[in-house]
Amino acid sequence: MENAVVVDNVAKRFRLYKDKHRSVKERVLHPGKVDYHELWALNGVDFDVPKGTTVGILGHNGSGKSTLLKTICGVLQPTSGEVRVRGKLAGLLELGAGFEPELSGRDNVYLNGTMLGLRRNEIDAVFDEIVAFSELEQFIDTQVKFYSSGMYIRLGFAVAVNVDPEILVIDEVLAVGDERFQRKCLDRIKQFQADGRTIIFVSQSPEQVRSICDQVVVLHHGEMVFHGEPSEGIRIFRERLNESDDGPVGASVVDGDVVQGTDVVVAPPMKFVRVTAGAPGTGGPVATHGAAEFSLEIQSEIDVPEVLVTLELISPLGIELSKVRSDELGLAFSLHEGVNSFIFSIDSLPFLDGRHQVNVGLSTPGEGGLFVWFEQAAILEVTYAGKSEGLVDLEIEGRSA
Amino acid sequence: MAETPPIEAGRSQKASRSLTGDTSGVRVVASSVTLRQRFQDLMRYRELLGALVRSEIKVKYKNSALGIAWTMVAPAVQLAIFGVVFGIFLSNGIPDYLIYIASGLLVWTFFSTSLIGGTGVIVGRAGIVKKVSFPREILSIATVGSQAFYLMLQWSVLALFMLLMRHAPDWSALPLVLVGFATTLLYAVALAVLLSAVNVYFRDTQHLIEIFVQIWFWMTPIVYTYQHNIHDRAVGKWFDFVNWLYLCNPMTPVILAFERAIYGRVTVTNTLTHQPFDVLPRWPLLTFYELLLGTFLVGLLLLAFAVRVFSRLEGNFAEEL
Numbered sequence: 001m002e003n004a005v006v007v008d009n010v011a012k013r014f015r016l017y018k019d020k021h022r023s024v025k026e027r028v029l030h031p032g033k034v035d036y037h038e039l040w041a042l043n044g045v046d047f048d049v050p051k052g053t054t055v056g057i058l059g060h061n062g063s064g065k066s067t068l069l070k071t072i073c074g075v076l077q078p079t080s081g082e083v084r085v086r087g088k089l090a091g092l093l094e095l096g097a098g099f100e101p102e103l104s105g106r107d108n109v110y111l112n113g114t115m116l117g118l119r120r121n122e123i124d125a126v127f128d129e130i131v132a133f134s135e136l137e138q139f140i141d142t143q144v145k146f147y148s149s150g151m152y153i154r155l156g157f158a159v160a161v162n163v164d165p166e167i168l169v170i171d172e173v174l175a176v177g178d179e180r181f182q183r184k185c186l187d188r189i190k191q192f193q194a195d196g197r198t199i200i201f202v203s204q205s206p207e208q209v210r211s212i213c214d215q216v217v218v219l220h221h222g223e224m225v226f227h228g229e230p231s232e233g234i235r236i237f238r239e240r241l242n243e244s245d246d247g248p249v250g251a252s253v254v255d256g257d258v259v260q261g262t263d264v265v266v267a268p269p270m271k272f273v274r275v276t277a278g279a280p281g282t283g284g285p286v287a288t289h290g291a292a293e294f295s296l297e298i299q300s301e302i303d304v305p306e307v308l309v310t311l312e313l314i315s316p317l318g319i320e321l322s323k324v325r326s327d328e329l330g331l332a333f334s335l336h337e338g339v340n341s342f343i344f345s346i347d348s349l350p351f352l353d354g355r356h357q358v359n360v361g362l363s364t365p366g367e368g369g370l371f372v373w374f375e376q377a378a379i380l381e382v383t384y385a386g387k388s389e390g391l392v393d394l395e396i397e398g399r400s401a
Numbered sequence: 402m403a404e405t406p407p408i409e410a411g412r413s414q415k416a417s418r419s420l421t422g423d424t425s426g427v428r429v430v431a432s433s434v435t436l437r438q439r440f441q442d443l444m445r446y447r448e449l450l451g452a453l454v455r456s457e458i459k460v461k462y463k464n465s466a467l468g469i470a471w472t473m474v475a476p477a478v479q480l481a482i483f484g485v486v487f488g489i490f491l492s493n494g495i496p497d498y499l500i501y502i503a504s505g506l507l508v509w510t511f512f513s514t515s516l517i518g519g520t521g522v523i524v525g526r527a528g529i530v531k532k533v534s535f536p537r538e539i540l541s542i543a544t545v546g547s548q549a550f551y552l553m554l555q556w557s558v559l560a561l562f563m564l565l566m567r568h569a570p571d572w573s574a575l576p577l578v579l580v581g582f583a584t585t586l587l588y589a590v591a592l593a594v595l596l597s598a599v600n601v602y603f604r605d606t607q608h609l610i611e612i613f614v615q616i617w618f619w620m621t622p623i624v625y626t627y628q629h630n631i632h633d634r635a636v637g638k639w640f641d642f643v644n645w646l647y648l649c650n651p652m653t654p655v656i657l658a659f660e661r662a663i664y665g666r667v668t669v670t671n672t673l674t675h676q677p678f679d680v681l682p683r684w685p686l687l688t689f690y691e692l693l694l695g696t697f698l699v700g701l702l703l704l705a706f707a708v709r710v711f712s713r714l715e716g717n718f719a720e721e722l
Binding site: 014015070071072073074075076077078082083084085086089091093094097098100102103107110111114115116117118119120143 | 427428429430445446448449451452453455456459460463464528529530531532533534535715716717719720
């Protein structure tokens with residue numbers, strides 16, 4: 001298939017200056033003394049975007065997402081490698097960038113449109129549509145400096161999607177605006193997909209990526225660690241996210257060696273063999289305020305006098321809901337050679353519906369202890385019949401006083 | 402520091418994954434782009450140039466009572482000052498001195514404000530430069546464009562003024578105005594492009610250029626005359642060199658051409674001594690054209706150099722701003 005965008009082995013180096021001398025005087029006074037360290041914001045990033053596909057770019061803060069997007073848009077030039085783009089590309093790095101506050105909305109539509117590569121008569125043709133999409137009919141001749149931030153964003157998005165780009169590059173812009181307008185933007189993006197256009201989409205929200213992307217690129221510290229199916233990409237993104245937040249959590253450390261832990265990690269002398277979560281006995285879905293049980297089977301090759309068992313529960317949207325360690329609960333566990341079973345139980349589970357992720361860990365106390373982590377060890381399915389929204393049902397009651 | 406990134410060799414399979422089919426309409430983002438590609442990009446965005454010039458003019462006088470009339474005030478005041486000082490206090494005997502000085506001063510003001518405004522434009526519009534992709538030279542060129550618009554207004558007023566004073570230009574020399582303006586425009590664009598890029602890295606450029614423009618002003622025959630004050634004194638080897646050096650200033654042929662066409666008198670009667678004297682060189686018109694053509698060609702080289710430097714420096718704009 002024809003490629004709309006080819007990112008060919010792109011690398012971008014930033015120099016971070018400790019204290020930048022910009023003036024001639026300072027450059028003369030401190031010749032050669034330029035204090036900086038280098039940062040490879042992107043390194044060897046290499047992928048194709050076939051025409052008509054939607055590619056999501058995932059990565060935690062500082063992973064190089066925005067740098068990559070700016071490079072694709074041509075705002076930044078790569079230090080080495082190149083980006084080749086076929087067709088008109090509209091970049092939404094920031095909605096309303098390039099608006100002139102003193103000018104009216106009408107003038108800004110023309111200014112912004114030409115900036116995105118349209119001809120004047122082409123803007124004339126879509127002008128009414130832009131105004132209609134932005135819902136700013138009454139204010140189009142008002143100076144943009146009097147616009148609210150929501151109006152600003154609406155006009156920016158309306159111009160960008162109406163410049164009729166073959167490739168649309170969007171940087172987390174859907175996180176702004178009210179819910180109705182967000183939905184309108186998403187509908188527009190789906191329309192774009194149906195028209196067979198190419199979209200490159202950056203988001204912090206894996207859910208959004210899952211719902212609209214065909215492919216996912218995961219960046220981690222400037223390197224592309226994954227390119228392929230969204231579900232697999234999201235899993236890898238989550239893993240890396242944990243890794244960078246909590247250090248060794250999400251990886252297994254055995255004698256100082258870091259082992260990427262995505263499956264049952266074989267970390268002698270002990271490992272998880274079976275982890276289940278669900279209603280006691282059946283292991284099936286749990287209703288909110290019902291009882292839940294987590295059973296962990298650990299195989300050990302030796303006797304261990306004291307182990308700490310960690311249980312972590314993640315909401316469907318990736319929020320850590322609870323993390324407990326056996327010693328904090330006042331439990332003392334030990335392992336004997338062979339298979340050991342532990343059970344954590346909850347009498348009344350407050351979580352609302354959804355598939356909750358269960359992560360478990362095993363460690364020995366003290367520094368340099370052994371550590372085994374099992375990410376996505378099990379899924380806890382919760383059903384909920386009530387009306388509350390949010391993450392938990394607190395069973396709030398009321399009365400008149 | 403390593404120039405090449407630490408990537409394993411052999412990963413780049415450039416040839417095998419190029420975009421299929423014809424390469425027209427393919428935009429390449431890389432650390433270096435050819436000059437030709439650069440000019441093609443500029444041509445593609447010419448409508449943006451118009452839009453930026455229009456918006457700049459609109460914004461500048463949006464909330465002022467006198468509006469666009471303000472563009473007349475500064476040159477009018479300057480003209481009045483020079484007229485009083487050199488026409489009356491330190492009279493140099495040039496008849497219709499106001500028109501002599503206006504013929505050079507207006508185009509000089511266009512040139513100098515273009516340089517000063519153009520130098521700061523990339524830094525001043527960092528918001529756009531960091532977020533939107535287009536050939537950024539357009540910002541510098543647009544500054545020159547809006548100044549050119551003001552120059553046209555000022556020239557119209559000058560034409561009215563000349564009508565009132567009953568001072569006709571030299572009609573046969575009037576095409577010099579066109580060639581002269583084209584040359585000034587070329588230099589203004591080239592220098593604005595060059596300096597706007599340099600200013601991103603050396604912010605002192607902004608201040609240096611303001612001082613430099615003042616010196617340059619007095620090195621150009623606007624207030625005084627080239628013929629009387631430079632040429633006639635340049636006798637002997639040493640002075641010949643000075644004369645030659647003076648003519649190397651690209652603005653000298655330009656200003657001389659404007660004076661030749663608009664003021665239009667070569668030999669005048671001194672208002673003090675009532676003796677005839679030369680205000681302008683007695684060159685045939687062809688010599689003016691030749692000088693301008695030479696200056697223009699050098700200007701083209703300067704523009705190519707400026708665009709080259711700009712495209713080299715542009716890569717780091719978004720980081721430096």
